[in-house]
Amino acid sequence: MKKMLAAAVSRVLGGGAQKPASRVLVASCNYSNDATFEIKKCDLHRLEEGPPVTAVLTREDGLQYYRMMQTVRRMELKADQLYKQKFIRGFCHLCDGQEACYVGLKAGANPSDHAITAYRAHGLCYAYGLSVQSILAELTGRRGGCAKGKGGSMHMYGRNFYGGNGIVGAQGQIFEAYNMAALWKLPCIFICENNRYGMGTAIERASASTDYYKRVNFIPGLRVDGMDVLCVREATKFAADYCRSGKGPIVMELQTYRYHGHSMSDPGISYRTREEIQNIRSKSDPIMLLKDKMLNNKLSSIEELKEIDVGVRKEIDDAAQFATTDPEPPLEELGHHVYNNNLPFEVRGTNQWIKFKSIS
């Protein structure tokens, strides 16, 4: 009797493992192949026209974007946990809330496009092909990390991806870069992840103008809804096409939000209210927005998305397991990789009798 009841209950709740095969078959026939959505019109600067105001989302793409965003979200939350458990040390800047920026960017760009970013890099690292395992193991400083444990949170690199950088001296350098990019018509998209705060200071207190997409008189700009993955994708495609056509650089301001504080040592509530954070979570969460779009247009089902969630959770848990058990890099390799393409030499340790071999 108990068993029958349990089976009935689980069928009603749509539990994964006990779904009868026939039910699954029926379910997939009910999905649409794609759906068209209206997306927010981008604010334009020095552009006659901007990205399209509608976007087509295929079921396949939708599932992929959902999976990727959920992976970034869960990965960042796992990093939060590992940091509190002291497996991760030093600085840790999390990007949960900003998932649509990275997934949308990747969806709109080509794999051969190079990218570079600042310290809030884990999401973009994942989008650029670094595995969750290699990212988490780098955060915990193990030999299986993407930088062999030597870089840490802010210094992760990949193919066509130049990190992860810890020093950001905002204003001056960016204008030098703008000038040269425009002067030489370099195909460069300058992306501003505008999450409303610079560390603990609201943008209104640090910027004479917060219309970052308009900042450069001679470079066109877009202001994009960074919480909508389709909006980011279309804007990226538009910006990439603009650059590839030889017209020069373009600025893309993504309006987004980070749920965590600036870093793990910032609670993030001394300069903003809990209400503000909760409001964004309930109205503008990027994963929720995509999920709603897909469910309301029969691109997927609650069960299918739940299955993806389960799969993501497992991937993250396995990665965390690796990241907390993989050994640290061997001490003998402390001196490696100081120079590239160099004959081996010796590196001095903390006194003249301690030497480490340095190979390229």
Next chain:
Amino acid sequence: MAAVSGLVRRPLEQVTVREAINQGMDEELERDEKVFLLGEEVAQYDGAYKVSRGLWKKYGDKRIIDTPISEMGFAGIAVGAAMAGLRPICEFMTFNFSMQAIDQVINSAAKTYYMSGGLQPVPIVFRGPNGASAGVAAQHSQCFAAWYGHCPGLKVVSPWNSEDAKGLIKSAIRDNNPVVVLENELMYGVPFEFSSEAQSKDFLVPIGKAKIERQGTHITVVSHSRPVGHCLEAATVLSKEGIECEVINMRTIRPMDIETIEASVVKTNHLVTVEGGWPQFGVGAEICARIMEGPAFNFLDAPAVRVTGADVPMPYAKILEDNSVPQVKDIIFAIKKTLNI
């Protein structure tokens, strides 16, 4: 009357390095209205490391100023303010970020009095945490003592304990020259006893004078900042083996108090230097060179030995980081090697 008040001593209080710097700045802000503090998160956030806690509440927007994340820009503004007659304290969240502004520190601040033939002083203080922290990796762990100590026109101080911190920040603010104050993040929360002198609002630690923290006869151990504590630990361990170390806290990197070091070496005949920075062209290298050039050389019974950070960008993984910064065991090893024990 005066005699009676001299006999009444306040009890020793425990003050952390963070509180000491805060006190020092607070007292100087109160004493001279031309003094002001600017930097990232110094005002409304109370300081990224809470060193300026309470100051904005007490002194307001005109004296405690939050800047955008623009080191080159705000350092330049600070130097200009100093030239015009104000006394700015320019905070770098860590000295790693000062590299963004280093042209202002060197070319606009350090060299100007000389270049102007004595016309234009630049009474500015650049302060912030320097050197390695814990797990902050390559771009956030560099020690700038040697870099700034290299430049004529700058004064460079490196406090270890709370008295150093309070006395040196006050002297730096009162000094009419550009002074770089290299604090240490790991020391901010460490409490030390404050003598009654240190509790005074006119307590100053002179720039350019080292302090002998521990007397000894067998070997001179010279250090600055956090490693001073490690040297004292090493000295305690070695004392049980009958080795008495004289531990010198440099307090000032530039102008270096080489006389105190020389007098000690003349007494002990052995020298070990200890620093967190890289070995090449470092503080220890300068000390060794100066000893060679001076009267103490002839009193050395063995070559001087340097204990330093490892000659690599700071790795992140804990085992590698632990082996890239001088530990107490490295200091003990170096001392014994020098003494041929």
